[in-house]
Amino acid sequence: MxxxxxxxxxxxxxxxxxxxxxxxxxxxxxxxxxxxxxxxxxxxxxxxxxxxxxxxxxxxxxxxxxxxxxxxxxxxxxxxxxxxxxxxxxxxxKQKRLSITSLPSFAARWLSPRLGKFIEHYPDLEVSLESSNHLTDYLRESVDIGIRFGNGHYPGMVTELLMGDSYYPVVSPRYHGGQLPQTPQELAASYLLRCDGEPWEPWFRAAGVDAEEPTGGLVFQDSSMLARAAVDGQGIALGRHAIVQSDIETGLLQRLFDIEVPSTVSYYLVYPEVSLKKPQVRAFREWLLAEIAAAK
Missing domain, CATH: 1.10.10.10 (Winged helix-like DNA-binding domain superfamily/Winged helix DNA-binding domain)
Structure with missing residues (x-):
């Protein structure tokens, strides 16, 4: 030796x-x-x-x-x-690690449950999923690619529109002993859960309900926390489709009425141009676009 x-x-x-x-x-x-x-x-x-x-x-x-x-x-x-x-x-x-950033609600409710399918195809790849509501310094924080919910204006970055979203009321089937609102007017008189920046008024107008924005009570800062409160039967929530879809499919939440309003902002894929030189980033981008197309 x-x-x-x-x-x-x-x-x-x-x-x-x-x-x-x-x-x-x-x-x-x-x-x-x-x-x-x-x-x-x-x-x-x-x-x-x-x-x-x-x-x-x-x-x-x-x-x-x-x-x-x-x-x-x-x-x-x-x-x-x-x-x-x-x-x-x-x-x-570098080839064995992929760092993704996403807002917490989308990461928890939409992306994380699906990532297992991506990892199955790349078992040797270490995937780091970071959730944050704040803008990310991709180069300083060594982040490869991100998903943001906004207006698509991210200077100095490559930005691709992924999908829009919409809002509609959701509630636990167990709420109020199963006696759920039968009309939008009855819903407006119920206890409504709110998320900061996602007001009820546009849905009231679409439903033809003459009601003001709810005041008082707990205001959630994250859509996934809002959905969790609705699942727990704390009230009726104005759910964002991408966030509540899985709970509706499993029966934890029930959609009320067929009325929905489109979101004024959308989901975007955001990354530095240099990131696409990495094969794992290209693979994730292609997989994500295919997942979104299949979910429509």
Whole structure:
């Protein structure tokens, strides 16, 4: 087994290789950000350790010895091998990780339940799903691709429309002992759950109900929390289709009436242009577009 403790000082080896390549201590010092004196000191220490002259000095002139030339070639090849191994490792690491950001409600209710199907096709890929309502600095936070619910204006990013959405009332079948509103007017008089930024008034107008926006009570900051409260029978919620669809399919929620209003904002795929150079990002994008097409 090799004893790596017998290796000469690695900093000295790097200094010597640069000096040998340039045949000049000053230029070697500039390359690796050291002083001329530091290069000279490390080369002399290496010569003393090896008990071999690596350079012949004639005043300010410097000439490498045959032994030095041979040793420098071996070091250069070794450093190149290390650099190539590190590059392969970096590429391999980048190819095996995918970082996705999404608003919490969409991540929890729509994306996360479906991601298993994507991972089945790429079992060696590590997928990181981050949920946040805040704008993301993709490069600084090492995020590859994101899904946002907004107006599609994300400067400096590639933006693709994924799908729109719509709102309609949903309620637990167990709410009020199963005695659910039979008309929109009865619904307006019920206890209505609200989510910040998703008002009831547009639905009231579409349903022909002369009612004002509810006031008082608990206002949720996240649509998935609103849906959870409705499932728990706390009241009737104005559900966003993408968020409540799974609960309707499993019978945890029931849709009230066939009246719905379109959302004024939509879901967008957002990513830096450089992200599409990664095969895992391209694969996720294609899979996501296919999933959305199938869900329509």
């Amino acid at each position: 090799s004893d790596f403790r017998r290796l000469p000082n690695l900093a000295a080896l790097r200094a010597f290789e640069a000096a040998a390549r340039h045949q000049n201590f000053s230029r070697a010092a500039e390359e690796i950000h050291l002083t001329h004196g530091a290069i000279s000191h490390q080369v002399r220490a290496l010569e003393a350790e090896l008990d071999v002259a690596l350079f012949v000095r004639h005043g300010k002139r410097l000439a490498i010895t045959p032994d030095g030339e041979q040793f420098a070639a071996a070091i250069r090849q070794s450093l190149q091998d290390i650099a190539e191994a590190a590059e392969r490792l970096q590429k391999h690491s």
